[in-house]
Amino acid sequence: MSFFKKLKQRMFRSSSKLDEGLEALVEEAGSGADAPPAPEQSPAPQPRPDPVPAPQAQEQPIEKPAEQGAKPGLLGRMLGRDDAPRRVLDDEMLERLEELLIQSDMGVETAMRVSANLAEGRFGRKMSVSEIKAALADEITRIMEPVAKPLPLYAARPQVVLVVGVNGAGKTTTIGKLASQFREAGKSVMIAAGDTFRAAAVEQLQVWGTRAGVPVMTAPEGSDPASLAYDALARAKAEGIDLLMIDTAGRLQNRADLMEELAKILRVLRKLDPDAPHNTLLVLDATTGQNALNQVEIFRKLADVTGLVMTKLDGTARGGVLVALADRFGLPIHAIGVGEQIDDLQAFDPEEFAAALIGTDLQA
Numbered sequence: 001m002s003f004f005k006k007l008k009q010r011m012f013r014s015s016s017k018l019d020e021g022l023e024a025l026v027e028e029a030g031s032g033a034d035a036p037p038a039p040e041q042s043p044a045p046q047p048r049p050d051p052v053p054a055p056q057a058q059e060q061p062i063e064k065p066a067e068q069g070a071k072p073g074l075l076g077r078m079l080g081r082d083d084a085p086r087r088v089l090d091d092e093m094l095e096r097l098e099e100l101l102i103q104s105d106m107g108v109e110t111a112m113r114v115s116a117n118l119a120e121g122r123f124g125r126k127m128s129v130s131e132i133k134a135a136l137a138d139e140i141t142r143i144m145e146p147v148a149k150p151l152p153l154y155a156a157r158p159q160v161v162l163v164v165g166v167n168g169a170g171k172t173t174t175i176g177k178l179a180s181q182f183r184e185a186g187k188s189v190m191i192a193a194g195d196t197f198r199a200a201a202v203e204q205l206q207v208w209g210t211r212a213g214v215p216v217m218t219a220p221e222g223s224d225p226a227s228l229a230y231d232a233l234a235r236a237k238a239e240g241i242d243l244l245m246i247d248t249a250g251r252l253q254n255r256a257d258l259m260e261e262l263a264k265i266l267r268v269l270r271k272l273d274p275d276a277p278h279n280t281l282l283v284l285d286a287t288t289g290q291n292a293l294n295q296v297e298i299f300r301k302l303a304d305v306t307g308l309v310m311t312k313l314d315g316t317a318r319g320g321v322l323v324a325l326a327d328r329f330g331l332p333i334h335a336i337g338v339g340e341q342i343d344d345l346q347a348f349d350p351e352e353f354a355a356a357l358i359g360t361d362l363q364a
């Protein structure tokens, strides 16, 4: 199955909410089709300074109007029209649209920006669900394009990749998946199990290491992670390894300790290579929704985060948080995870993501 199909299937919860919400909106105008069309080029409204708080998700079942829009009549198709219900894109419609976007965890600011941009040049026009969806997907793709960047590979050998993030975000799994993918691409990889406080985390990394055919450096439980990082870099240098990935602890509840620990890791790494680490990846769990934004703020203070990986986009209705992250921080998004298998981590593709989030098909 292609990754897009998988992404679309697994992000069903985000897109189905938006989908149903949009259909309900357009339908509710009932015969929005009868509403008088406003002049074509009314100016787009300014974002309201006082946004409506996100309402609770409306879960009432919506009767799907037999796929209107999907199958326009022959004449309609020939004339490039369809007979799908349409609703005038007015202030009320935009406000409701914002609410829907906020429910997908896009955040108030980004939802307002997306709907204001959507209104530009379209305000006052009648739009069908599929037209709104296509315009939304375009707008989201536009926001996401600048941040879609695979993990950059440098000539430096070993390239040191420090992986940070809260416990349970998916660091270990992501390191395992990346190690396996780089290994398959012909790179030699080494992993350092820097979360020396949790024996289970070390064991899990060892499992991934074996699976990927990659050595995993460990240290006794409770020992100094910086010393492990130093030894790992020294060994990786001696062995001419291409990529060294260093796992770290994510105990945010003791932030001062974590900050000191990360700072010490950086200090010792730089004794061996002043440019290390070459990348600092922050792994975020999509199911935490807006909390992911706080985590970026915090980890940017603890470490010089150079890029993001978003895990667990499957099974959450909160995929919109990725749009909010791109809009707010502009940090590169290197990869996204939609499951627990090796091939469930892929480079981030904005068009595919937007289509999966909104529930549209990809343009040919």
Ligand SMILES: Nc1nc2c(ncn2[C@@H]2O[C@H](COP(=O)(O)OP(=O)(O)OP(=O)(O)O)[C@@H](O)[C@H]2O)c(=O)[nH]1
Pocket: 165, 166, 167, 168, 169, 170, 171, 172, 173, 174, 195, 201, 204, 249, 250, 311, 312, 313, 314, 315, 336, 337, 338, 339, 340, 344
């Ligand atoms: N569904 C799903 N589960 C994932 C994904 N990525 C990771 N997981 C699961 O999330 C759980 C936590 O992942 P870990 O990789 O152990 O997270 P961690 O950040 O290393 O956590 P600690 O070891 O506690 O520091 C595991 O059960 C993973 O299998 C994903 O993209 N989708």
